[in-house]
Amino acid sequence: NAGVMQNPRHLVRRRGQEARLRCSPMKGHSHVYWYRQLPEEGLKFMVYLQKENIIDESGMPKERFSAEFPKEGPSILRIQQVVRGDSAAYFCASSPGQGIFNEQFFGPGTRLTVL
Amino acid sequence: QKEVEQNSGPLSVPEGAIASLNCTYSDRGSQSFFWYRQYSGKSPELIMSIYSNGDKEDGRFTAQLNKASQYVSLLIRDSQPSDSATYLCAVKVDSNYQLIWGAGTKLIIKP
Numbered sequence: 001n002a003g004v005m006q007n008p009r010h011l012v013r014r015r016g017q018e019a020r021l022r023c024s025p026m027k028g029h030s031h032v033y034w035y036r037q038l039p040e041e042g043l044k045f046m047v048y049l050q051k052e053n054i055i056d057e058s059g060m061p062k063e064r065f066s067a068e069f070p071k072e073g074p075s076i077l078r079i080q081q082v083v084r085g086d087s088a089a090y091f092c093a094s095s096p097g098q099g100i101f102n103e104q105f106f107g108p109g110t111r112l113t114v115l
Numbered sequence: 116q117k118e119v120e121q122n123s124g125p126l127s128v129p130e131g132a133i134a135s136l137n138c139t140y141s142d143r144g145s146q147s148f149f150w151y152r153q154y155s156g157k158s159p160e161l162i163m164s165i166y167s168n169g170d171k172e173d174g175r176f177t178a179q180l181n182k183a184s185q186y187v188s189l190l191i192r193d194s195q196p197s198d199s200a201t202y203l204c205a206v207k208v209d210s211n212y213q214l215i216w217g218a219g220t221k222l223i224i225k226p
Contacts, residue, residue, distance in 0.1 A: 033213070042218040043159070043203065056213060091158050100147045100207055101166065104214060106158040 002027060004094050004107035005074075012113045019079040019086070021110045025094030032075040033093045033104060034060075034067060043091070049075055055098075082114045117142045119206050121217035130226050134191040138204030138217055141185070147207035148180055148187045153219065154200045163189060194224045
């Protein structure tokens with residue numbers, strides 16, 4: 001059973017470019033969560049999605065950031081016009097549901113570096 | 116404001132000893148509690164989940180939950196250098212709410 005998959009694992013962008021991060025949840029999981037982690041800091045929740053729906057985007061910056069989880073295909077976190085402050089590790093996690101017993105499992109992450 | 120507090124450490128423990136990691140949470144309605152391990156440069160890995168008061172054991176790991184005192188702890192017996200990592204505590208308030216994360220405790224096991 002494949003785990004959560006993320007790609008690319010490393011992404012380098014110049015300031016002003018766009019970054020697209022992809023996440024495929026574990027088989028049987030329909031809930032996806034995106035987190036950001038700066039070096040030596042904790043996890044920061046960004047957005048929670050189910051298929052075709054954004055459930056909670058309270059942690060996502062209002063500008064330049066967007067997320068989707070289409071009916072077919074992976075979840076995408078999109079960062080437009082990247083700035084150096086966007087350099088971080090971006091983790092995706094998935095769960096089978098949202099009940100109290102539903103555990104989140106993490107992918108390997110995408111390390112974004114903005115030059 | 117729902118909060119989860121952890122001592123940032125580092126917590127230094129000699130090899131073979133018991134490492135004790137603690138986590139307190141603010142919302143008395145919290146129902147699910149999770150411990151994740153994160154090695155430097157890697158993603159968080161779920162190691163324990165606990166839902167009811169008392170102890171839950173899995174190998175060298177024991178999670179302890181005390182809802183009355185609003186704390187959850189993780190004990191690691193016979194600590195190994197490979198246990199050196201940051202341990203994250205996460206709490207779920209109810210089925211419609213996200214995980215609330217602590218900032219993590221850095222654990223160092225000294226050979």
